[in-house]
Amino acid sequence: MAEIRLRDIHKRFGRFQLFRGFSLGCPDHAYLCLLGPSGCGKTTLMRIIAGLAAPDAGDVLIGGRRVNDLLPAIRNVGLAFQNYALYPHLSVAGNLAFPLRAPVRRAHYNEADIRAAVKRIAALLKIDSLLDRHVNQLSGGQQQRVALGRALIHDPQVLLLDEPVTHLDARLRYEMRAEIKLLHDRIGTTTIHVTHDQREALAMGDLIAVMREGELEQIGTPLKLYDTPATAFIAGFVGDPPMSLLHARLATDGSRPALHIGASSLPLAAELSAQARTAKSPDVLLGLRPQQVTLVEPERGDVVAAVYSHEMVGREQQLLVSMAADTIRCRMKQPIQVVAGTKVGLNLSLVGAKLFDAISGKSLADLH
Ligand SMILES: Nc1ncnc2c1ncn2[C@@H]1O[C@H](COP(=O)(O)OP(=O)(O)OP(=O)(O)O)[C@@H](O)[C@H]1O
Numbered sequence: 001m002a003e004i005r006l007r008d009i010h011k012r013f014g015r016f017q018l019f020r021g022f023s024l025g026c027p028d029h030a031y032l033c034l035l036g037p038s039g040c041g042k043t044t045l046m047r048i049i050a051g052l053a054a055p056d057a058g059d060v061l062i063g064g065r066r067v068n069d070l071l072p073a074i075r076n077v078g079l080a081f082q083n084y085a086l087y088p089h090l091s092v093a094g095n096l097a098f099p100l101r102a103p104v105r106r107a108h109y110n111e112a113d114i115r116a117a118v119k120r121i122a123a124l125l126k127i128d129s130l131l132d133r134h135v136n137q138l139s140g141g142q143q144q145r146v147a148l149g150r151a152l153i154h155d156p157q158v159l160l161l162d163e164p165v166t167h168l169d170a171r172l173r174y175e176m177r178a179e180i181k182l183l184h185d186r187i188g189t190t191t192i193h194v195t196h197d198q199r200e201a202l203a204m205g206d207l208i209a210v211m212r213e214g215e216l217e218q219i220g221t222p223l224k225l226y227d228t229p230a231t232a233f234i235a236g237f238v239g240d241p242p243m244s245l246l247h248a249r250l251a252t253d254g255s256r257p258a259l260h261i262g263a264s265s266l267p268l269a270a271e272l273s274a275q276a277r278t279a280k281s282p283d284v285l286l287g288l289r290p291q292q293v294t295l296v297e298p299e300r301g302d303v304v305a306a307v308y309s310h311e312m313v314g315r316e317q318q319l320l321v322s323m324a325a326d327t328i329r330c331r332m333k334q335p336i337q338v339v340a341g342t343k344v345g346l347n348l349s350l351v352g353a354k355l356f357d358a359i360s361g362k363s364l365a366d367l368h
């Protein structure tokens with residue numbers, strides 16, 4: 001097993017500079033979810049670790065060893081991609097055995113060893129009854145198991161899973177997630193799992209690394225990202241639902257610290273005042289979870305907003321309300337009758353709220 005470390009990675013495609021000094025560490029045995037929106041560089045990073053793409057500068061270390069100059073087959077990395085990339089002309093057994101027949105390993109395995117390894121991995125992934133089938137006769141979930149088996153058959157030091165369950169339907173996705181996690185608990189291979197689904201990352205990762213436009217926004221446990229998001233981007237992206245973000249301005253009312261939102265002024269209690277003291281600019285974003293927002297009559301609200309949309313999420317009604325350019329999510333204890341455009345008042349509880357710099361998006365809380 002092995003730690004994975006990327007140090008100061010640079011990568012450019014033509015004129016487009018994707019990475020400019022990207023660094024990331026994944027400890028030995030960890031299950032790290034790499035989370036970020038489409039196009040932020042997740043797949044490229046996996047390809048760089050696997051050796052399928054070369055960085056323009058920077059180091060890739062696996063188990064403390066710099067592997068930049070090693071061919072992919074020698075890096076001892078297991079890879080499973082989003083589209084499975086199985087060999088259509090081979091059977092399940094043929095696909096599983098493929099890595100063991102690669103030129104670099106051929107000398108190490110005779111046919112009996114290969115048969116034994118295929119049997120072992122097929123049992124682990126519960127595909128023993130499918131070994132003679134062609135891969136185009138398999139369901140999506142079965143194909144995914146074969147792709148995983150093929151990634152694991154040579155006992156790689158690290159496992160890279162790029163959107164491993166994205167193509168599966170909701171039920172199967174849920175099942176496969178649990179199985180992949182159980183598998184990891186059993187074999188302990190250091191794993192990076194790429195996803196753009198924050199729920200998947202929160203459910204599966206020991207650690208989550210959030211990327212955005214080729215940069216690492218934050219790395220931490222799911223709880224840390226949820227409780228202390230380092231940036232407004234993470235606050236607005238992670239969580240179920242994520243935080244609502246409101247433009248606001250730090251001010252003083254008399255001598256008391258306050259937050260101005262639109263025409264309203266809310267006093268800042270000790271916790272937020274401490275956050276406010278680190279501000280470089282008075283323009284901030286206020287991050288609120290739905291439980292901190294209560295819907296009231298328009299005249300009784302701290303602020304006034306208009307209903308934008310409403311939906312039932314399970315048994316709960318959720319409202320999206322808009323205030324100037326901002327959208328705020330509220331959860332209703334009792335469903336109410338509203339239509340888009342209805343004026344509502346919002347009471348905002350600032351206990352546990354977060355403040356972010358409006359320009360840089362950085363948290364004003366002390367994250368250390
Ligand atoms: N071979 C390439 N040539 C040119 N641009 C590329 C190449 N590979 C990736 N890119 C660009 O680099 C950026 C990152 O791509 P990448 O595939 O790593 O994103 P991603 O985070 O995996 O996205 P997704 O979630 O959609 O899979 C994109 O803007 C993409 O267009």
Ligand SMILES: [Mg+2]
Nearest residue numbers: 042043044162
């Ligand atoms: Mg990708």
